[in-house]
Amino acid sequence: MPLIDLTLPVRPGTRGVDVRPKYLLERDGWNAATWELYSHSGTHCDAPIHFGAHPITVDQMPLELFCGPAWVAHIENVKPKQLLTPADLGPVQDTFEADGCLLLRTGWSEHVDNTAIYRDGLPRISDELAQWCIDRKVKLLGVEPPSVADVNDLPEVTRIHKTLLGAQITIVEGLCNLDQLPDRCDFQAFPLKLEAGDGCPVRAVATV
Structure with missing residues (x-):
């Protein structure tokens, strides 16, 4: 079954990312880097x-919350x-089944290199959709x-996150390549087991 990578590349220059060489093959015998994420x-x-x-915290979340039919x-x-x-969900509003994953394809990942649009102009989850x-x-x-709500509006971003997370709905942000997906697929996005982590980069993948 084909796998579709739904993950943005993490690289130097990505917001919140810093990479520094720690060891070099020519000098130390191997390559290794220090990543700050x-x-x-x-x-x-x-x-x-x-x-x-x-x-x-992220390490306490059951693995089942990071995968499932989508x-x-x-x-x-x-x-x-x-x-x-x-x-806005279209047919999904009627066909969605309980305990599944909901992926919103908006094409917003096309703006990833334009912060003014990608981060500051992002489409937002309404209170009605969260409910x-x-x-x-x-x-x-x-x-x-990169967020489910306006990152420049603290009351809104807090309210929407608290509504969803308070209901133990896992939130995955920053997806891409959703245009390659059919209406139904299997989804998974597992984080590192970061003790006391408030979030974590994931490798998001769909099986179609």
Whole structure:
């Protein structure tokens, strides 16, 4: 079964990433580097403790919360700062099944190199859509922007994260290549086992 990589590359220059050579092949006999990563760099997951929704940290989250059958909502012509509602889910609003993963394809990963749009103009999850995710028992919500809410609006970003994370819905942000997915697939995005971690970069993959 084909695997589709849904992960942004982590590299020097990525927001929150710093890489320094530690050992060099010519000098030390092997290559190794020191990586400093912001816990929410690139494609990453949020743990409930991220916004204080619950004291659960990333290493305490059951692995089952990072994988499962996924429904892909193909949302067209998304505008900067658009508020996404249940109506935007299209057919997925009716076909989604409890304990599945919901992936929102908005095309936003195309703007990854333009911070003014990618981060500051991202489409946002509405309160109605967050509640819909709770009511329909969404296990994992995956989005292309680096956040599910306006990062420049602390009340909004706090409220939406607390709503989702408080319901133990895993959030995966910074996805890409969702345009390569059919309406249904299997999804997984496992983090490192970071003790007391509030989030972690993941390798997100879909099986189609």
